[in-house]
Amino acid sequence: MRVSMQLSLLLSLASSASLVSAIPQHDHQAYKFRPASHSVTADTDSAVDIQQSIHRTPSTWTRLRDSIVESVWGPPQRGRGCEIGTKNQAASRAPATLQARYGEDVVLRFTIKTQDQMKALIDASNVLFLDVWGTHDEWVDIRLSRDVIPSLLGLLPASLQTSHVPLIRDLAQTIYESYPNTSPSSSPSHPSAGTRRFTPSASTSKVSSQSARNVFFQDYQPLSVLLPWMRLLVSMFSSHATLISVGTTAEGRDIPALRIGVRPKNNSQVPPRRKTIVIAGGAHAREWISVSTVSYVAYSFITGYGKTRSITKLLEQFDYVFIPTMNPDGYAYTFSTDRLWRKNRQETSLSFCPGIDLDRSWGFEWNGNSTLSNPCSESYAGDQPFEAIEASHIASWARKEVADNNAHFVAFLDLHSYSQQILYPYGHSCGHLPANLENLEELGAGLAKAIRRSSRETYDVKAACRGIVAASGAKSDESSTLESTAGSALDYFYHDLDVRYSYQIKLRDRGSYGFLLPKEHIVPTGKEIFRATLTMGKFLMSPHILGEDGSEQHNWGNLDLEDDDDEDENDPVAPSTHETLLESQFALSSESDEQNEEIDYE
Known part of the structure; x- marks a missing residue:
């Protein structure tokens, strides 16, 4: 009763309409930004629905x-995981420092259908100094503060005011979840110098047997862990791996790299020119997946030598130089201070806006005029070519390798994120076509096929200039770009260093997480790029591609680009006895601090 x-x-009580309308339905009240002339279409969101925490x-x-x-x-x-606002959830919430920096930020995706829309978005982004995350033929992702959304929409035509959707609503929380696991004694707050120590995820209690094989790749690793891991790796495989430095950063750090290859031991004659392939990542500091992927592919080649025919053949034919991060200063800064930092940490004319975009500072077709007066721009190219110290040093190292060490650079892979694209030269202009365009397109298609066979992920293949324009049927020379790509490493290696097979690969994903790709994607991304790297190597081994006369004519149909090693298909980093020892030593030695770590270079 x-x-x-x-x-x-x-x-x-519930039947009273007037009373029910005043009831707060949940603790997180939603508010919406709607343009003045709002219309709902089947292809776009009706409004930007952003969650705002309101405590009352x-x-x-x-x-x-x-x-x-x-x-x-x-x-x-x-404690059942189904309630809202429990103590467990509160403990996992982003700390106040992250909330203060990113708590009001969101990431929006705008669908671009016409050239006029692209131009309007360019103009509005420049006026409001917005952070453009990613661009594709049909969309543009932009990070901005909630309170800037009305201003942005007010600058856009009516067609763009409804052609956007939110990708990341709670940026602070997503950033917090992207950081590596901490040791039990670590502070759960946001990392800052002296308060949070990162260790590899070997400390994670629940990992699968497969994951346990590769503890280094179960999380994103900071520079203080990456450097000791590289040194430990070459100490275990010194027969074919060495640690080198390809330059120095603005803050005085070395730019470490792994040189992998097996050179002929015939000292009676001058060795022939050594064909060399460079695979680099981390030019933009916040693109962590590129650093992990370069490390994964390097690890797979080092540990695969002598175990699989394909890797053994490649290391006998080529030297591979793996540069996990071309921007160590910026990479370290993303762990200590600002997860979304992009540029290097070099001083500029404005003390409160440090940093130069490494991928806009190279010498070929440098054009920094658009950002010359604005060092605060995310794409600031400096005041002159090669003003970014890291780009200048890496270019000097490459030229010295050619002049003094008889190196012949035959391929260059520059890994970035995100959008899943394989881009070939040129980036600065669609009106400047590469001489070996057909070869670049065919090898690019081969790389995309290798990735698709490995993981069923689709990567688009196109010229770098088209990777950042709205594909609306406009002529190439009339297309507007959201950001200048002049002065890129891709164009410099291809044109000035004559590296005929140069690509920029934008890794996962297509925007669901953007630069904050969860750690679960590290190994799958590494595997698919590993497969693509094997495909590239087998392509370059053909005498039709790289003959002694430098001819680049080829017969693609005669090339077997599929790997015939069953062990490669299963697990490229399945551990041997040496690798198991490597992992155990890494777990014991990874507590060393970056500032106290001395790296012995070749």
Whole structure:
């Protein structure tokens, strides 16, 4: 009887429309930005729906409602993972420091259909100094503060005011979840110098047997872990791997690289020119997946030598130089201070806006005029070519390798994120066509096929200039770009260093996470690029591609680009005895601090 009366009271209260309309439905009240002339289409969101946390004292009605519900069904069960606002959830929330920096930021995706829309978005982005995350033929992702959304929409035509959707609503929380696991003694707060120590995820208690094989790749690793790991790796495989430095950063760090290859031991004659392939990542500091992927491919080649025919053949024919991060200063800064930092840490004319975009500072077709007066721009190219110290040093190293060490650079892979694209030269202009365009397109298609066979992921293949324009049928020379790509490493290696097979690969994903790709994607991304690297190597081994005369004519049909090693298909980093020892030593030695770590270079 008592229960029946309480239910009747509850239903009676709920039936009052005026009262129910005032009830807060949940703790996180949503608010929406709508353009003045709002229209709903099937292809776009009706509005940008952004969640905003509002903490308030429960009203009298709320307390009465909860009291009735609890008296009928009992208090809610805690610790089942289904309630909102529990202590466990509160403990996993982003700390105040992250909330203060990113708490009001979101990432929006705009669908671009016409050239006029692209131009309008360019102009609005420049006016508001927005952070453009990613671009594709049909969309542009932009990070901005919630309170800037009305201003942006006000600058856009009506067609763009409704052609956008939110990709990341809670940026602070997503950033917090992207950081590596901490040791049990670490502070759970946002990392800062002296307060948070990162260790590899070997400390994670629950990992699968497969994951346990490769503990280094179960999380994103900071520079203080990456450097000791590289040194330990070459100490275990010194027969074909060495640690070198390809330059120095603005803050005085070395730019470490792994040189892998097996050179002929015939000292009676001058060795022939050594064909060399460079695979680099981390030019943009926040693109962590590129650093992990370069490391993964390097590890797979080092540990695969002597175990698989394909890797053994490649290391006998080529030297591979793996540069996990071309921007160590910026990479370290993303762990200590700002997860979304892009540029290097070099001083500029404005003390409060440090940093130069490494991928806009190279000498070929440098054009920094558009950002010359704005060092705060994310794409600031410096005041002159090669002003970015890291780009200048890496270019000097490459030229010295050619002049003094008889190196012949035959391929260059520059890994970035995100959008899943394989881009070939040129980036600065679609009106400047590479001489071996057909070869670049065919090898690019081969790389995309290798990735698709490995993981079923689709990578688009196109010229770098088209990777950043709105494909609306406009002529190439009339297309507007959201950012200048002049002065890129891709164009410099291809044109000035004559590296005929140069590509920029934008890794996963297509925007669901952007630069904050979860750690679960590290190994799958590494595997698919590993497969693509094998395909490139087999392509370059053909005498039709790289003959002694430098001819680049080829017969693609005669090339077997599929790997014939079964062990390669299963697990490119399945551990041997040496690798198991490597992992155990890495787990014991990874507590060393970056500032106290001395790296012995070749």
